[in-house]
């Protein structure tokens with residue numbers, strides 16, 4: 094065999110392998126929008142990328158808060174008003190993407206402590222039905238009064 098092929102074949106094999114790389118369950122772009130009002134909850138936004146299997150996001154937690162809930166924003170079919178409803182679990186489809194963002198699904202965090210406020214970052218843990226626990230560091234961004242999505246809670 095020509096010597097050149099000895100170089101090309103492994104390179105092609107690597108290329109093919111990288112195309113078929115398995116999807117990995119992960120959480121990206123987490124950011125906490127700190128409420129200007131102490132007793133109001135703050136919104137956590139993030140994006141979950143699905144792995145090779147469907148899983149369910151069961152819980153969002155952090156050592157720097159009192160408690161957290163997952164919410165969805167839904168519009169009332171009668172009045173058209175946007176309201177928030179608590180959700181216990183959210184399906185993350187295999188190889189899919191679920192965004193938690195302003196005006197949609199989000200997590201709400203109560204009692205963000207002084208350490209997270211001073212460091213302007215917070216450790217957040219996401220617990221999934223397959224046993225995965227994914228920890229990310231989210232920047233803490235202060236928001237102005239009036240931008241508070243949860244002022245009406």
Ligand SMILES: [Cu+2]
Pocket residue numbers: 164177199200201243
């Ligand atoms: Cu909410």
